[in-house]
Amino acid sequence: MRLMPGLFTLVHARIIAGVAALTVVAMCTMMDRTLQAQAAPAVAATAWPNGARMALSLSFDDGRESQVTQGLPVFARHGAKVTLYVVPSAVERGLEGWRRAAAAGHEIGNHSLTHSCSGNFPFSREKALEEHSVARMRQELTAANARLAALLGVTPRTFAYPCGQTFVGRGRATQSYVPVVAELFLAGRGWMDEAANDPSYVDLAQTTGVEMDGKDFEQIRPLLEEGRKVGAWLVLAGHEIGASGRQTTRVAMLDQLLAYASQPANGIWLATVAEAAELVAKRQQP
Numbered sequence: 001m002r003l004m005p006g007l008f009t010l011v012h013a014r015i016i017a018g019v020a021a022l023t024v025v026a027m028c029t030m031m032d033r034t035l036q037a038q039a040a041p042a043v044a045a046t047a048w049p050n051g052a053r054m055a056l057s058l059s060f061d062d063g064r065e066s067q068v069t070q071g072l073p074v075f076a077r078h079g080a081k082v083t084l085y086v087v088p089s090a091v092e093r094g095l096e097g098w099r100r101a102a103a104a105g106h107e108i109g110n111h112s113l114t115h116s117c118s119g120n121f122p123f124s125r126e127k128a129l130e131e132h133s134v135a136r137m138r139q140e141l142t143a144a145n146a147r148l149a150a151l152l153g154v155t156p157r158t159f160a161y162p163c164g165q166t167f168v169g170r171g172r173a174t175q176s177y178v179p180v181v182a183e184l185f186l187a188g189r190g191w192m193d194e195a196a197n198d199p200s201y202v203d204l205a206q207t208t209g210v211e212m213d214g215k216d217f218e219q220i221r222p223l224l225e226e227g228r229k230v231g232a233w234l235v236l237a238g239h240e241i242g243a244s245g246r247q248t249t250r251v252a253m254l255d256q257l258l259a260y261a262s263q264p265a266n267g268i269w270l271a272t273v274a275e276a277a278e279l280v281a282k283r284q285q286p
């Protein structure tokens with residue numbers, strides 16, 4: 001606990017009033033949180049490389065072909081490195097392109113072997129997480145890593161939860177497979193999350209991922225402005241890359257976003273998920 005001198009008066013008043021000690025402890029903790037929240041921007045503002053005030057990672061899931069055909073040229077013209085969460089079967093379908101992606105310095109991440117999600121998705125009914133075990137997920141993740149290493153010569157260091165779902169089983173037998181991800185990877189990224197990551201607090205095994213599909217730059221810009229205020233690490237997540245369409249990150253948005261991020265005055269450190277996670281992990285060490 002840390003208290004500002006001025007707050008002691010209030011605490012003492014409570015004690016004198018005969019309030020139980022536990023209440024005081026709870027109150028101090030609340031005050032502590034408030035003080036830390038107020039102090040956070042100043043501390044976090046110095047936490048990123050090159051004097052940046054926030055970190056930004058772009059990530060794309062499933063190994064969709066358009067990430068290679070449409071995405072690689074966009075990233076190349078801005079000198080940007082992104083994170084591509086692939087399933088091995090997608091890489092096998094377009095091996096030459098994915099080898100180019102890896103050779104260009106983009107991070108190749110693990111998105112599991114079979115992309116198992118809840119059986120509520122018809123595509124996943126035959127491989128539903130509700131019927132899986134933690135042991136099966138471990139096998140899925142290690143097998144995907146081995147396959148990707150054989151195909152692309154790199155072993156993934158980070159993971160993206162298919163459909164953002166972190167459970168196996170159902171009802172009272174439900175378990176989380178987050179601990180397996182924590183054991184095997186530097187970071188595990190979610191999907192459709194609402195908030196950026198606080199680098200001083202985030203559990204890297206549940207790094208948040210905010211959707212960028214179907215958005216224009218003007219919808220992304222407020223996330224950057226907010227992130228800069230608090231020194232956040234914003235991880236954006238998308239699927240297809242193209243002019244428009246379902247589950248598609250727009251090329252026009254990417255061009256604007258990457259141009260904006262490359263201006264030093266905008267205070268953004270663009271990094272792959274693994275690069276940013278590595279720094280966060282180092283700084284979280286006691």
Ligand SMILES: [Zn+2]
Binds near residue numbers: 061062111161162163
């Ligand atoms: Zn996916």
